[in-house]
Amino acid sequence: MIIECNRCYARYRYDETRFGDKASKKVRCTKCLAIFDIFSGGAPDASDPAPTGRAGEETVLRLADTPSRREPTAKKIVSTNPRPAAELKMPASSKVSLAVIAGPEAGRMYEIGKPRVVIGRHDADISVDDPEISRSHAAIELTGDKALLVDLGSTNGTFVGEEQIQECPIENQSEFSVGGSTLMLIVTPKGTT
Numbered sequence: 001m002i003i004e005c006n007r008c009y010a011r012y013r014y015d016e017t018r019f020g021d022k023a024s025k026k027v028r029c030t031k032c033l034a035i036f037d038i039f040s041g042g043a044p045d046a047s048d049p050a051p052t053g054r055a056g057e058e059t060v061l062r063l064a065d066t067p068s069r070r071e072p073t074a075k076k077i078v079s080t081n082p083r084p085a086a087e088l089k090m091p092a093s094s095k096v097s098l099a100v101i102a103g104p105e106a107g108r109m110y111e112i113g114k115p116r117v118v119i120g121r122h123d124a125d126i127s128v129d130d131p132e133i134s135r136s137h138a139a140i141e142l143t144g145d146k147a148l149l150v151d152l153g154s155t156n157g158t159f160v161g162e163e164q165i166q167e168c169p170i171e172n173q174s175e176f177s178v179g180g181s182t183l184m185l186i187v188t189p190k191g192t193t
Helices: none
Strands: 002-004 011-013 024-028 035-039 060-062 094-102 109-112 116-120 138-143 146-151 158-160 163-165 167-170 175-178 181-189
Touching (some): 094 138, 146 158
Antiparallel strands (some): 146 167
């Protein structure tokens, strides 16, 4: 089937067998990094306009990012309260940073200077200029040498690989996506640059 990004209209060939037993999947556009839903069977529901295409051409499935197109899902209540301060602490012998490796601020580095930092669009500890990121999108919580990535009830979700997460332990060089940006956690021994 051919799918089309609802943001930049880039088209991709998608193997329907990748759905497995799922009715829908989230796909990230490799051109603009937008995340959109696709549905198995390639056939839009009856409320959608007729698919485009002429005789002899493949059907192009363009998915509008509207509530009527999304399957109903139960909204999880996510606590935005941080772990108790006694549990959180910076690593003793390491420096922790975040690198933006894809998105509007690709190449930018952020040093983490406290055990809990909020990643967001405005007025966050780490402010990333990306319109798809919520104001308080996600947090990194450090407990010594361990790091936990926590979604803060963001609109577009926080992803590790293709999986949307609520909480997920991450390690050195782990990549995760918030909005249209991909970030990497970098842990280096203190005293190195």
